[in-house]
Amino acid sequence: MPSTTRRFTILVAAAAFAAMSAFLVWAFLQAGTLGMYRWGYRTPVLALCAAGIAPLVVALASIALMRGKAYTIVSMMSIAVSILSLLVAIGVSAYVFSNAYGPVASPARPTLVDPARGFPLRRAGDGSPTLRVALSSDPHYGREASNAEARSAILRLSQAEHEAGRLDAFFDLGDTTEMGMEAEDWKDAIEGITRDAPTLPFVALLGNHDALIGGRARWRAAFAAGSGPGGAPAGGLSASSWRMDSGPVHFIALDLLWGPEGFGKRERAWLARQLEEIPAEDFIVVMSHCFFYSSGYIDEGTGKAWYDHEEMLREVAPLIAGKADLVVSGHNHYMEWLEADGTAWAVAGAFGGKPDPVPSYRSPRSVWFSQGVFGRLVLELRPEGLSCEFQDQAGKPLFQKTLPRR
Ligand SMILES: [Fe+2]
Ligand SMILES: [Fe+2]
Secondary structure, eight states: OOHHHHHHHHHHHHHHHHHHHHHHHHHHHSTTHHHHHHHTOHHHHHHHHHHHHHHHHHHHHHHHHOSHHHHHHHHHHHHHHHHHHHHHHHHHHHHHHHHHTSSOSOSOOOOBOOTTTOOOOEEOTTSOEEOEEEEEOOOOBTOTTSOHHHHHHHHHHHHHHHHTTOOOEEEEOSOOBSSTTOHHHHHHHHHHHHHHOSSSOEEEOOOTTTTTTTTHHHHHHHHOOOSSGGGOOTTOSBTTBEEEEETTEEEEEEOOSSSSTTOOHHHHHHHHHHHHHSOTTSEEEEEESSOSSOOBEEOTTTOOEESSOHHHHHHTHHHHTTTOSEEEEOSSSSEEEEEETTEEEEEEOOSSSOOOOOOSBOOTTEEEEEOSOOEEEEEEEETTEEEEEEEETTOOEEEEEEEEOO
């Protein structure tokens, strides 16, 4: 076999390998992809790896044969496998990039709050400074199984309260969309939020679904409100990880999507600094998409435990426990109040995403739990402390606890 054929066999195999490697390296540099791989969607990633490596293996086999009829057949096979692999790499890249960076999803934007500026405190009837905010997570716009009626009801109730001067802001803790790189899902989300809550000050965190795959660019286009690079607020780590000071209540948002993947030395040092700076008598509310303590279930498809998150509890919780008054998360589609290690832990994943199954595991830290009910968690600064009340989508109280001043 002429050496030009040999060179072509090697060249096309190397090109296929390089194209697939470049795509996979890019994908794993994106927020949330490592978590996605570890927590669920392993098969498509492994299939792409195999498709990238196969051309090299077959090309090496053909070279090892050196000559003869077998060499010709294997060489031809090698070229075919390489071209197929190259087409898969180009096709997958084109699909992902054209979705993640395609046309603008919607020209509208919710009424966003720059976390570096926050929102002003109001005066209560007795003249004391007060604030009242609502938090909920996981509306999953763009998914058929999500409850559009419930998420609209939650937003409309919050908008009405804001107009009546009784609600200062709404925090959406992520998984706003089902598939973060899809423009359609973002269009659905942005139009839904701006229709139901046009003037409600809106603050969003990044969820694992929002980040799928390379979805962070679309999340930023919808929600980033800071004045720094990539929409990060002054002093913040990113557009979705920052500190917001509202008088004696301090909100800290963390980028924790599937777990502590990506939460490294820099993030730990930043968090420690924020916690140190805040006066001990003030209230600290930490927010993240991924939960720490939670009741839950074993995912049938992956065998993974979606409860008391081992890695979050081992790697991140010790930095917060006993320092934050309250940690609020979503990710599990429940509402739950848990108490552990001198901190209250709330799960508020009830913003319309399909409810998770009835738990097979009840966290020993659980104090109150609700499955299958949509709603929000309302925090209110009162003279006696920080009132935390779970409500259903109509505003009916479900569970209330006041965290006292330390
Ligand atoms: Fe979710
Ligand atoms: Fe999630």
